[in-house]
Amino acid sequence: MDIILQQLVNGLSLGSVYGLIAIGYTMVYGIIGMINFAHGDVYMVSAYITAVAIALLSFFGIESFPVIIFGTLIFTIFVTGVYGWVIERIAYRPLRGSSRLSILISAIGMSLILQNYVQLSQGAKQQGVPTLLSGAIRFDIGDGFVQITYMKLFILFASFIGMAALTYIIQKTKLGRMCRATQQDPKMASILGINTDKIISTVFVIGATMAALAGVLVTLDYGGFDFYVGFIIGIKAFTAAVLGGIGSLPGAMLGGIILGLSEALFAGLVSSDYKDVFSFSLLVVILIFRPSGLLGKPEVEKV
Amino acid sequence: MSQESILKVDNLVMHFGGIKALNDVNFEIKRGTVSALIGPNGAGKTTVFNCLTGFYKATGGNIMLNANGKATSVIQVLGESFQFSDYFNPVAFIKRLKYKMFGGSHLVNRAGLARTFQNIRLFKEMSVVENLLVAQHMRVNRSMFAGILKTKGFKKSEDEALERAFYWLGVVDLKESANRLAGELSYGQQRRLEIARAMCTNPEIVCLDEPAAGLNPSETEALTKMIRILRDEHNTTVLLIEHDMGMVMNISDYIVVLDHGEVIAKGGPDDIKSNPKVIAAYLGAEEGEEVTL
Amino acid sequence: MSQAATGIDIKKSAIDSVLAGLIALVVFGPIVGLVLDGFAFNAEPKRLFAIVAVVMVGRFLASWFFQSTKGRDFLYKHTSKDEGVHVLAPGHKSKLKWIIPLTILIAFAVPFIASKYVLTVVILGLIYVLLGLGLNIVVGLAGLLDLGFVGFYAIGAYGLALGYEHLGLGFWSMLPIAAIVAAIFGAILGFPVLRMHGDYLAIVTLGFGEIIRLVLTNWTDLTHGPNGMNAPLPTFFGLEFKRRASEGHVPFHEFFGLSYSSAYKYIFIYLVLLLVVLGVLYVKKRLTQMPIGRAWEALREDEIACRSLGLNHVLVKLSAFMIGASTGGLAGVFFATYQGFVNPSSFTFFESALILAIVVLGGMGSTLGVVIAAFVLTVAPELLREFADYRVLAFGILMVLMMIWKPRGLVRMTRIGVSAREGNVK
Structure with a gap:
């Protein structure tokens, strides 16, 4: 019982992180209909930037916890956002109008570039950040107990804020309206005076900032990371996006949480060695039986 | 000319989400005729076509294709969802499972119905002849071993396929372009090639989606002649969507008029020309107002 | 604006x-x-400053160049993507026809001239030729992006090792079995997945490749996990290539009265591999002129049109997927016997990416291009050891640049023309 509850708590925080990264996949897919293959690696880059930011702040003698957290968040989100913009500019924009296969291959190329470039500049070894926030709330249940670390609570809180802010931007602001219009019909949107190239760039930047938020949170929680972390988490976040219905924002968040919970339960109850196999199999199963996901609209084929 | 029907559409309904694109469409096409499906823009003509050819799975109704010596239900071969009763009837269950796994619009073509597309869909980076050879995929020797070992049977089958391809190239006047890439052809040539390609599948009925769109008057005239050849020399039934009223009235034996997803008139060209409902639909007359041509 | 049109705006x-x-x-x-x-x-x-300086200078020069007439011409030439395939005249005979037998002759002579080291590098190159050809059928001809190709490679390699350890089967029995098993895996994976949208296929196959690797790593009872497994050497009509043969067998060198040399086994592997590669090359060439090969390409061009012509798109894709997979399986068997040992770390996503880079560089669908690219991408890193760390970076940059400038690869594909005839319908 306590194992299940504990795993539910872990799964919820893991799932909200998946949801944050899935947003990047789902928004880019919604707007240009392609899988941004390098998105997982953007997350990986943000983990490195988080560590650099923390090291920089401590180098300048800053020790107050809120300042470090906010400094790191702002720095990481900004730099990762620029990464998102640059990646779109280099690997995707020149290929607008090319075949899907070309765009996908270019995206894979970008993913390899990011991984190898980080490996070459930072070394292949595992890196880490110091523990900034320790302690936990403990609930006794029967013979066992469930503990919720403050860090997990912070993850839930911060991802909630991030998702709420994004929902506000997309639903209420002019920028969001332009994004939605471009998603519906890029040609018409550009006729109406929307600079679709700019909107596509913006979507990449938004995706990157959400991945950066996830990167900061996970890095602070787990401590360790290397240049390969983006790969697995990228596929899982993509699974979350598909599970929720690709192209749908609430779907990405919902899909993330469902995936996080089911994966944590699987790891706790069945086998943690095979939890990645479980997630990948889940992806295949969803695509076979419900390719439009939970909240997505079924695709109507244009003949 | 026999008067049995080759295609029968009953109560066809098609919804996209909440939008009702087709509302109870009924018509019948007689074998060996040239028929036209006309109507104002947005009337649902292409939707009817896509349902007939199996690219959309109709929401309701029935489409029976009576070709190649058997009756085929177009909606069934696309694979329907399981019904409760199927779980007690293994034969029906297996049949439905078969169509669910292997069904699809290709079966409609194999049942004897070919089509062209409004926005031309050729294999642009393959040569003109290859386009026609692909269309004969179901008729040639597809054995992997025969092909790799270049057996006699394989060579003969390929030869026949080439003969057939060149025959149709002759009909559509593209023999000189046989070795060009399909994507390099002019617009009118591409339209003709698409018709030839559809004919290479040896259909009994061919559905042409706006074949004259974008053609100049002399090309349109050549097309009219070609359609007559299809009907008279190859005994092929032709169903077309067309906006060029001159051409439609010229070649059609039978016309179905569609408006707002419903059939508002059907009959011979002369009946249609004088039908007040049709005129109202095209000229957008108010309810009750008399319009004459 | 007028200034930009007439001259170069340094500012x-x-x-x-x-x-x-x-x-x-x-x-x-x-x-x-x-x-x-x-x-x-x-x-x-x-x-940092070196990189920033390079970027600044590069951007300045690029901006300058694209403002000049020459630069604009260059830009125009490359934005109007006219380069494509072209059709050969009917009865076309290449003037370079003699090159093929000559290359084959040289290829057969290689093991008797080259040193053992060169031979091992060339064997590796040939294994990648096989992998490249397999993936080229899937990606280049059928237009299906398979990112888990390494999974089939792993099935082949582990097939040999597992068959040897658990079933006592040797190289010769496992060679066809591994190809068939890989094809079956391809079918099981492909059948449900191939009716989906192309991009989903990429990610599902990627997941599949990872599943295979994770299972191989974690199922220690069967595969010894990360420790790997031993794979057997091929035998020559029952003669073994070891210094001392197992019981009841005679080593190759003793039978022929030679002194032992480890080079014999590489020579033998090389010759068998060369024959298999030549066979696959021939089959590939035939396939493009057969109904099934034409159907693959038609499917790549337009799936909807294919369906309207009566082709079952799922089964046609599946056949490409299975043939590609079985070629990958063959390559895996050779890889295992060549190394004498397999472990899961040989089958990461990087390997899939490398094979994809071979196909992309060589040209989608082009056989010659793939053969050349396979050798360039596997042999070059061997020669330039000090740049080995930059290998993956180079592949990544190569993929992006190729997609921007030459998405069809360096070697263009040609189509075969047919001579005109009367034509008739039966």
Whole structure:
């Protein structure tokens, strides 16, 4: 019982992180209909930037916890956002109008570039950040107990804020309206005076900032990371996006949480060695039986 | 000319989400005729076509294709969802499972119905002849071993396929372009090639989606002649969507008029020309107002 | 605007350059300029400024070049993507026809001239030719992006090792079995997946490749996990290539009265592999002129049109997927016997990416291109050992650049023309 509850708590925080990264996949897919293959690696880059930011702040003698957290968040989100913009500019924009296969291959190329470039500049070894926030709330249940670390609570809180802010931007602001219009019909949107190239760039930047938020949170929680972390988490976040219905924002968040919970339960109850196999199999199963996901609209084929 | 029907559409309904694109469409096409499906823009003509050819799975109704010596239900071969009763009837269950796994619009073509597309869909980076050879995929020797070992049977089958391809190239006047890439052809040539390609599948009925769109008057005239050849020399039934009223009235034996997803008139060209409902639909007359041509 | 049209606006180039420099500073600053060291960092300003300077100069020159008439011509030429395939005249005979038998002759002579080291490199090159050909059928001809191709490679390699350890089967029995097993796996994976949208296929196959690797790593009872397994050598009509043969067998060198040399086994593997590669090359060439090969290409061009012509798109894709997979399985068997040992770390996503890079560089669908690219991409890193770390970076850059400038690869595909005839219908 306590194992299940504990795993539910872990799964919820893991799932909200998946949801944050899935947003990047789902928004880019919604707007240009392609899988941004390098998105997982953007997350990986943000983990490195988080560590650099923390090291920089401590180098300048800053020790107050809120300042470090906010400094790191702002720095990481900004730099990762620029990464998102640059990646779109280099690997995707020149290929607008090319075949899907070309765009996908270019995206894979970008993913390899990011991984190898980080490996070459930072070394292949595992890196880490110091523990900034320790302690936990403990609930006794029967013979066992469930503990919720403050860090997990912070993850839930911060991802909630991030998702709420994004929902506000997309639903209420002019920028969001332009994004939605471009998603519906890029040609018409550009006729109406929307600079679709700019909107596509913006979507990449938004995706990157959400991945950066996830990167900061996970890095602070787990401590360790290397240049390969983006790969697995990228596929899982993509699974979350598909599970929720690709192209749908609430779907990405919902899909993330469902995936996080089911994966944590699987790891706790069945086998943690095979939890990645479980997630990948889940992806295949969803695509076979419900390719439009939970909240997505079924695709109507244009003949 | 026999008067049995080759295609029968009953109560066809098609919804996209909440939008009702087709509302109870009924018509019948007689074998060996040239028929036209006309109507104002947005009337649902292409939707009817896509349902007939199996690219959309109709929401309701029935489409029976009576070709190649058997009756085929177009909606069934696309694979329907399981019904409760199927779980007690293994034969029906297996049949439905078969169509669910292997069904699809290709079966409609194999049942004897070919089509062209409004926005031309050729294999642009393959040569003109290859386009026609692909269309004969179901008729040639597809054995992997025969092909790799270049057996006699394989060579003969390929030869026949080439003969057939060149025959149709002759009909559509593209023999000189046989070795060009399909994507390099002019617009009118591409339209003709698409018709030839559809004919290479040896259909009994061919559905042409706006074949004259974008053609100049002399090309349109050549097309009219070609359609007559299809009907008279190859005994092929032709169903077309067309906006060029001159051409439609010229070649059609039978016309179905569609408006707002419903059939508002059907009959011979002369009946249609004088039908007040049709005129109202095209000229957008108010309810009750008399319009004459 | 008029100024830009007539002459070169240096000011614009300078602004472009400074902006690019600023962006480069933000992008490279934290990663290249500050290297993590425990919880602290070491500053590497030299490296950083070198990169930023390169970006600035590069951007300045590019901006300058594209404002000039020559640059605009260049840009125009490359934006109007006219380069494509072309059809050969009927009865076309290449003037270079004699090159093929000559190459085959040289290829058969290689093991008797080359040193053992060169021979091992060439064997590796041929294994990648096989992998490249297999993936080229799937990606180049059928237009299906398979990112889990390494999974089939792993099935082949582990098939040999597992068959040897658990079933006592040798190289010769496992060679066809592995190809068939890989094809069956391809069918099981492909059948449900191939009716989906192309991009989903990429990610599902990627997941599949990872599943295979994770299972191989974690199922220690069967595969010994990360420790790997031994794979047997091929035998020559029952003669073994070991120094001392197992019971009841005679080693190859003793039978022929030669002194033992480990080069014999490589020579033998090489010759068998060469024959298999030649066979696959021939089959591939035939396939493109057969109904099934034409159907693959038609499917790549337009799936909807294919369905309207009566082709079952799922089964046609499946056949490409299975043939590609079985070629990957064959390559795996050779890889295992060549190394004498397999472990899961040989089958990571990087391997899939390398095979994809071979196909992309060589040209989608082009056989010659793939053969050349396979050798370039596998042999070059061997020769340039000091740049080995940059290999993956180079592949990545190569993929992006190729997709921007030459998405069809370096070697263009040609189509065979047919001579005109009367034509009739039966």
